[in-house]
Amino acid sequence: MQMGINPGTLGSIAIIGAGHAGTEAAFALRLHGFDGSITLINGEDALPYQRPPLSKSFLQRGLSTPLRSPDAFVSAKIDVVRARVREIDQTRLALLLDRGDEIRCDHVVLALGAQPNRLAVAEGLNLANLNDLQSAERLRGALPHARRVAIIGAGFIGMELAAAVVALGKQVVIVDRAARVLERATSRDVSRYLGDRHRLRGAKIILDVGVTDIRRHSSLGCVLTLSNGVQIDADLVVEAVGVTPRLELAKQADLRTGIGIIVDRDLLTSDPRISAIGDCAQFAPCEGSRAIVLTSVQNSADQARHVAKRLAGVRTSYFAVPWFWSDQADDKLQIVGLVPQCADRVVRRSKNDRSFSIFSFQNDLLASVETLNSPAEHVIARRLLGASVPIRPQQAEDPKFDLASLLRAPSQAAKN
Incomplete structure (x- = not known):
């Protein structure tokens, strides 16, 4: 473990x-x-806001929710400084801003986030996306003038966006090169269920x-040609083909990078004077695991709180x-753990056809739990995985088995 500056x-x-x-890091430090002094550099001309609603409720109500x-x-x-950092001077640990001045500090936290991927065939077309509040406002402003909306990408953003746009009475087509929706993040059962639900909605x-x-044929409208030769005429096209960590500043500062900014267990x-957190950080979730980048609010908040503790003198x-x-x-998907591509899976069903959970096991150990419309079961699953409580597939699959009993008396319940 590297040792940084003495807090x-x-x-x-x-x-x-x-x-x-x-x-989160700024407030957790306090x-x-x-x-000491805390400077939060915001590259947007707005106070910090919540991003998840941009693909959902914001498109319908147009209200952004501030973080604080x-x-x-x-x-x-x-x-809060509204400017962009164009360069990090590592010698003096100074941040050179695009407005011409600089900020000197004792430690830098990179919370650079990620930027939307762009399709090569869309270069120069300025298609709609959900990069930030401004792009979400542009998309919301364009929707009333569109009857047919094409969404390229069947990941979380694409599918959430599709649900919101269908609710506005639009014709929606979703296109993806994957074999199923949410292919990278969910199991086949969850993917099949949500795909069917979207089709039922239209x-x-x-x-x-x-x-x-x-090819654009009007100010907003385009014709999409697919690899199978099919053409789709749309009044509005939205790119939702994933994101890539923002690495430009890290590379300029000669920090180690891979798919993200490489960080250690701390x-x-x-450079031990610089931390990285959130959507831009590449880290190993546990000892010996593959280093990954996680783009989620939970990961961002957890890492922010950890760095704040360390900089305040708590070493963990x-x-x-x-x-x-x-x-x-009206479907809520919740996932705890990283869903493995190859795993032994069991389905835990309830009396409600729209409520079930998928438990994935690797080497007889619980790896992940996906819950559909079952928030209470998700909370239990988070506690089970967080405490590494043993559970057998037969227990997970049996809807009569009380999962909470494993938390009350893990050793005894595992014998039942």
Whole structure:
């Protein structure tokens, strides 16, 4: 484990990025007793806001939800700077801003987030996406003028967006080169269920095809040509083909990077004066595991709180069981753990056809739990995985078996 600067010597901390990770880190520093100066550098011309609603309720109601009130930043003595960092001067640990001035500090936290991927065939077309609040506002402004909406990408953002747009009375077609919706994040049972639910609501889903050409025929409208030769005429096209961590600043500062900014168990980069958290950080979730990047609010908040504790003098290695959620119309998907591609799975069903859970096991150990419309079971699953409580597939599959009993008396319940 690297050793950074002694927390007692830190007089100033600069956080680059004011999304969930950066904002949480700033307030957590105060919560854990850091009394030096905190500068939160926000590259957007808006106070920090919640991003998950942008693909859902924001499109219908147009209201953004702030992460904290303006008064909260003042009360916590967090200086919010609306500028972009164009360069990190490592020699002096100075942040050079695009407006011409600089910020000196004792430690830097990179909370740079991720940016939407772009399709090569869409270059120059300026298609709609959900990169930030401004792009979400542009998409919301365009929707009233569109009858047919094409969404490229059947991941979480694409499917959440589809549900919101269908609810607005639009014709929606979703296109993805994957064999099933949410292929990278969910098991086949969950994928099949949600795909069927979207079709019942009226969305058309075309899978196993790529987009080979996009030609604009009006200010918004386009014709999409698919790899199977089919053409789709749409009044509005939205790109939702995943995201890539923002690495430009890290590379400029000669930090180690891979698919993200590489950090150790303390979330320190190759320069111990610089930490990285959230959607831009590449880390190993547990000892000996493959290093990954997790783009989730939970991961951003957990890592932010860990770094804040460390910078305030509390020494612990980062560990947290990842969990995610996705609201798609009236279906709520919640996942704890990382769903393995190859696993032994059992389905735990309830009397309600729309409520069930998928338990995935690897080497007889519980790896993940996906729950549909079953929040109470998700909470139990998080506790089971968080405490590494043993559970047998037969217990998970039996709806009469009380999962909570494993938490009350793990050793005794495992024998039942």
